[in-house]
Amino acid sequence: MDKRVERVGDVLHEAAETHHRVYRIVDGADDDWASWYADWLINLSELPNLLETTPVRSELVCELVGLHREYTAKTPAEPWESFYAQRLLAAFGPDGGRSA
Numbered sequence: 692m693d694k695r696v697e698r699v700g701d702v703l704h705e706a707a708e709t710h711h712r713v714y715r716i717v718d719g720a721d722d723d724w725a726s727w728y729a730d731w732l733i734n735l736s737e738l739p740n741l742l743e744t745t746p747v748r749s750e751l752v753c754e755l756v757g758l759h760r761e762y763t764a765k766t767p768a769e770p771w772e773s774f775y776a777q778r779l780l781a782a783f784g785p786d787g788g789r790s791a
Contacts, residue, residue: 699776
């Protein structure tokens, strides 16, 4: 599972870099960032292949918002990409995740 966590983390990092480029005029500010991420992750990244399912967009948005709140509250030492990746795999992956 560690390799999958790394690969999902890489996809999340790519999403963050792409989002920042798209929103460069406002220095990455986007109140609806989770919707943008979910759309990009589902339609323009390898995330569905890595999860072995395509999450429902609204579920992924909800999960991303919850992960942001949890990560911000806990302030763990690990990078956000790893934190999110582990939990996205647990929520949506083949080893106990929901299916779309």
